[in-house]
Amino acid sequence: MxxxxxxxxxxxxxQKKNIFMKMKFNKMxxxxxxxxxKSYIKAADFLVNGYVIAVPTDTIYxxxxxxxxxxxxxxxxxxxxxxxxxxxxxCVTNIADVRKWGEASHxxxxxxxxxxxxxxxxxxxKTKSLDNPFLNPQTTKIGIRIPKCEFIxxxxxxxxxxVALTSANFSNEPSTLSVKEFEHLYTHLGxxxxxxxxxxxxxxxxxxxxxxxxxxxxYFNVIRKGISYKQVKNILQNHGLNNLSK
Numbered sequence: 001m002x003x004x005x006x007x008x009x010x011x012x013x014x015q016k017k018n019i020f021m022k023m024k025f026n027k028m029x030x031x032x033x034x035x036x037x038k039s040y041i042k043a044a045d046f047l048v049n050g051y052v053i054a055v056p057t058d059t060i061y062x063x064x065x066x067x068x069x070x071x072x073x074x075x076x077x078x079x080x081x082x083x084x085x086x087x088x089x090x091c092v093t094n095i096a097d098v099r100k101w102g103e104a105s106h107x108x109x110x111x112x113x114x115x116x117x118x119x120x121x122x123x124x125x126k127t128k129s130l131d132n133p134f135l136n137p138q139t140t141k142i143g144i145r146i147p148k149c150e151f152i153x154x155x156x157x158x159x160x161x162x163v164a165l166t167s168a169n170f171s172n173e174p175s176t177l178s179v180k181e182f183e184h185l186y187t188h189l190g191x192x193x194x195x196x197x198x199x200x201x202x203x204x205x206x207x208x209x210x211x212x213x214x215x216x217x218x219y220f221n222v223i224r225k226g227i228s229y230k231q232v233k234n235i236l237q238n239h240g241l242n243n244l245s246k
Contacts, residue, residue: 053189098116
């Protein structure tokens with residue numbers, strides 16, 4: 001098993017994928033339509049029980065789990081084949097949650113409401129409430145999202161805790177816009193929630209959300225341009241923030 005693990009985490013993507021596909025698992029994840037009655041409650045229940053699930057967002061499909069559950073976070077990284085040094089974001093329900101899990105006392109509600117909900121990830125210093133030692137252990141910061149997506153917003157409202165969220169794919173592979181594109185992950189997931197084809201199926205939208213570091217008072221730093229960069233940049237500059245990314 002250790003040999004398999006070492007191969008799995010090697011830098012050779014094809015080799016990693018072949019090993020992954022040969023592993024034996026007991027059960028294929030159920031695919032549940034997001035239009036099913038109370039599907040978001042089912043999703044929240046999977047999170048409560050420590051599963052990793054696939055969910056739609058307003059940009060791409062994501063893998064989600066409870067952010068404050070150590071075992072769930074370790075499972076999320078294992079499924080992705082992701083370097084533990086690479087951070088994952090969290091998904092929350094509203095601006096009050098952003099302030100609970102991220103240090104945002106220097107940011108106005110007006111600014112945050114201008115950015116969220118939407119295809120934007122704001123990076124802030126973690127608060128003490130976010131206390132999972134396996135969640136982004138090599139940084140004091142956390143990316144926070146409020147997707148403009150009814151299903152995931154309903155799910156996080158019911159779950160009422162931060163949800164770790166990363167793209168539904170192997171690390172270093174293209175992001176996914178439909179559930180068919182990550183079928184090879186199904187055997188590792190609690191469930192797959194199908195929200196149809198996302199982002200109008202446009203290839204350029206696979207870049208995902210725009211990621212902006214707002215942890216420093218009066219400044220912003222662009223980590224990933226994503227699909228809403230121009231709009232986000234204008235909002236931040238109109239609120240008097242200076243660009244550190246120049």
